[in-house]
Amino acid sequence: MLNNIGEKSTSDSKLSRNSIKQSSRRKFLGAVGTGVTLGLAGCAGGESTTTVTVGYQPFGTPYWSELVVKHGELAEQYMPDGYETEWQSALQGTVIGNRMISGENQIGYNGDMPTLIALAQDDKPIASTALSQWSYGQQCNAVILSNDVADQFNSVEDLDGAAIGATSGACSHRALLKIEEEEDISIDMQDLDINTILAQVSSGDIDGGIMWEPNPTMAVVQQETAEFFMTTARYGDSDTGSITMTDEFIEDHPDAAAGFMKGELEAKNIMQNDPERAVELIKEEEDLAEYEPETCHHTLYEEVTPDVTRSNFVTDLRQCEPAQVHLQEVAAEFLVDQGTIDEVPGEDRYIHEPLDTAIEELQGEVDWDPTDEFIELDPPDATIN
Numbered sequence: 001m002l003n004n005i006g007e008k009s010t011s012d013s014k015l016s017r018n019s020i021k022q023s024s025r026r027k028f029l030g031a032v033g034t035g036v037t038l039g040l041a042g043c044a045g046g047e048s049t050t051t052v053t054v055g056y057q058p059f060g061t062p063y064w065s066e067l068v069v070k071h072g073e074l075a076e077q078y079m080p081d082g083y084e085t086e087w088q089s090a091l092q093g094t095v096i097g098n099r100m101i102s103g104e105n106q107i108g109y110n111g112d113m114p115t116l117i118a119l120a121q122d123d124k125p126i127a128s129t130a131l132s133q134w135s136y137g138q139q140c141n142a143v144i145l146s147n148d149v150a151d152q153f154n155s156v157e158d159l160d161g162a163a164i165g166a167t168s169g170a171c172s173h174r175a176l177l178k179i180e181e182e183e184d185i186s187i188d189m190q191d192l193d194i195n196t197i198l199a200q201v202s203s204g205d206i207d208g209g210i211m212w213e214p215n216p217t218m219a220v221v222q223q224e225t226a227e228f229f230m231t232t233a234r235y236g237d238s239d240t241g242s243i244t245m246t247d248e249f250i251e252d253h254p255d256a257a258a259g260f261m262k263g264e265l266e267a268k269n270i271m272q273n274d275p276e277r278a279v280e281l282i283k284e285e286e287d288l289a290e291y292e293p294e295t296c297h298h299t300l301y302e303e304v305t306p307d308v309t310r311s312n313f314v315t316d317l318r319q320c321e322p323a324q325v326h327l328q329e330v331a332a333e334f335l336v337d338q339g340t341i342d343e344v345p346g347e348d349r350y351i352h353e354p355l356d357t358a359i360e361e362l363q364g365e366v367d368w369d370p371t372d373e374f375i376e377l378d379p380p381d382a383t384i385n
Contacts, residue, residue, distance in 0.1 A: 050083045052249070052256060055096030055105040058089055058287040059194075061213035061299045062139045062241030063109035063132045064278075065267040065313070071284040072270070074263030078358075079256045089287060097244075100126055106249040107260060111140065111171050111212070112331040115242040119345035120335075125247035127351040129257075130264060132241035134312045134323045137232035138304055140212040140239035141175035144219055144226040148204035156230060160185035165197035165209035171239055172210045174334050175232045182235050201226050212239075214291060214299040222295045233305045238326035250351055261315075261358035265370045268313040273368070275301055316355060316371075 052075075056066040066087075069075055075085045088105060090096050093114025099105040101124045109132050110118070118126045133139065143164070145153055153159070159179065166176045168191045180187055190197075190206050197209035198218065202225035209216070209226075219226040243264065250257045271278040279296050282288065288296070300311050314320045317327070332344040362370040 048082065050253070050256070051086050052079070052083060052107065052253075052260070053086045053088055053099075053105045055088050055090055055099050055108040055110075057091070057093065057096070057109060058285050059091060059214070060109075060111065060241070061133075061311075062111060062135075062239065064282055064300065065132045065241075065264060065271060066109045067282045067285050067288075068267035068270055068278055069260075069263045071281040072263075072267065074266050075260045076263075077266075078262035079259030083253075083256050083259070085260075097121075097126070100124065100244065100246055103246075106246050108244045110242050110244060112240050112242065112327055113169060113171055113174070113335065113340075115244055116327070116332050116335055116345060117341060118244055119349040120341035120343070125349075126244050127247055127250065127349050128242050128317070128327070129245050129250070129351055130243040130261060130315045130355050131317050131320065131323060132243055132264075132315075134238065134240045134314050134320055135310065136305075136308055136322070137175065137235075137237045137239055138213075138308060138310050139241070139299075140171040141178075141210065141232040141237060142213065142216045142304055143179075143208055143210045143229045143231070144201060144216045145208040145229045146201045146204045146206070146226055147224075149207050150227045150229070153207075153229060156183050157185060159183070159187050161188055162207040163188045163190055165190045165192045165200060165206050165211075167191070167193055167197075167211075169338075169340070170212070171331075172212055174331065175237065175239075176210050177334075178232055178235060178237055179230075214295060217295050217299040218291060221298050222292055228304050231305045231308070233308045236322075238322050238330075240323050240327055240331075242327070245351070245354065247351070250354060254354070254357070257354040258357035258361065261354045262362055262370075265315060265358055265362060266366070268315055269368045269370075271300070271311075272313045316352075317350065318352065 057063050058067065070087050093110040094117065096105060096108040096110055097114045097118035100108050100118060101121060115128055119128060156179065164176065164187050166173045166189050176187060176189060192200070194211045194215050197211055198215050200206045201209045201219055202223060208229065216228065220228055245257060275297065279293055282296050283293055303310060317323055335341045336344060359370045
């Protein structure tokens with residue numbers, strides 16, 4: 001029986017629920033999850049409810065399908081009767097990974113690095129079940145420059161020696177190292193959390209930053225304190241968001257796991273075909289109150305690098321070869337080289353049964369095709385803005 005999934009009648013003593021919201025962003029490798037203890041809330045008449053806890057990151061556009069699922073109540077629409085979701089936000093992916101290891105979360109939305117760290121650990125089996133989003137460097141690998149210095153940078157080589165903020169161990173850190181490698185330059189990396197990067201770019205205390213969305217767009221579009229300079233699309237460099245589940249949840253609650261994936265597929269359909277509705281649901285998230293609708297729309301749908309799709313709403317990793325290469329080879333080997341994980345997670349850490357069941361059962365039930373995913377496969381011929 002899972003630590004926080006099971007059945008409990010009204011005669012049982014209720015377990016305490018402590019809502020957690022991380023108040024600071026810790027370094028990627030040092031983040032420690034302090035979480036909640038969830039139980040099953042008994043219902044009137046002795047009925048029981050199974051609570052599935054979902055870890056999510058509202059301040060990360062690569063995972064915003066989570067907000068469409070959450071505020072559209074799509075998981076409850078498809079999961080079996082007697083199941084409900086409880087959403088626990090985090091400011092950094094390792095927090096979610098640690099909660100999953102401790103049994104506090106059964107499902108998590110995460111970036112490539114924390115996903116791979118969760119898959120590689122031995123304390124509790126965790127599997128990648130789907131993608132939340134994928135692009136060629138348009139969501140985690142954007143370099144912005146302060147308005148104070150932007151006119152001094154004319155080519156990527158000008159980043160040599162520039163003070164650029166990045167968060168150590170995150171996808172943006174790996175992207176910064178990719179720029180250095182490809183251009184044979186040395187960037188003066190300032191190891192900062194994304195809030196500090198945003199503030200110091202805006203004030204001109206550092207030259208620029210490389211961050212995951214929606215923070216760059218906040219600075220450029222809403223605050224108008226910075227300019228987009230480049231992304232790693234020019235190198236065919238991917239960024240991904242992933243959905244993970246514990247093996248225990250998949251095995252013991254297969255119908256609920258598949259039901260949740262149905263909700264994810266419907267969220268993708270909304271995001272692909274009804275952007276206005278998608279932004280409305282995203283804006284229901286209280287943590288995003290300061291982000292204007294235009295900012296939210298831009299970070300999902302408006303080009304940063306010309307002729308490069310901003311967001312690919314793909315769910316099935318197997319149908320997106322660039323994402324497979326990035327997650328299972330490039331990013332995984334980077335973490336091995338960094339000494340963060342001992343070895344690349346094996347194929348058994350990618351479990352597709354919940355998604356396959358969801359697709360099969362949705363066929364004929366909905367008026368949209370759950371397999372109809374737009375995927376930009378060819379690396380773009382991307383130039384600086």
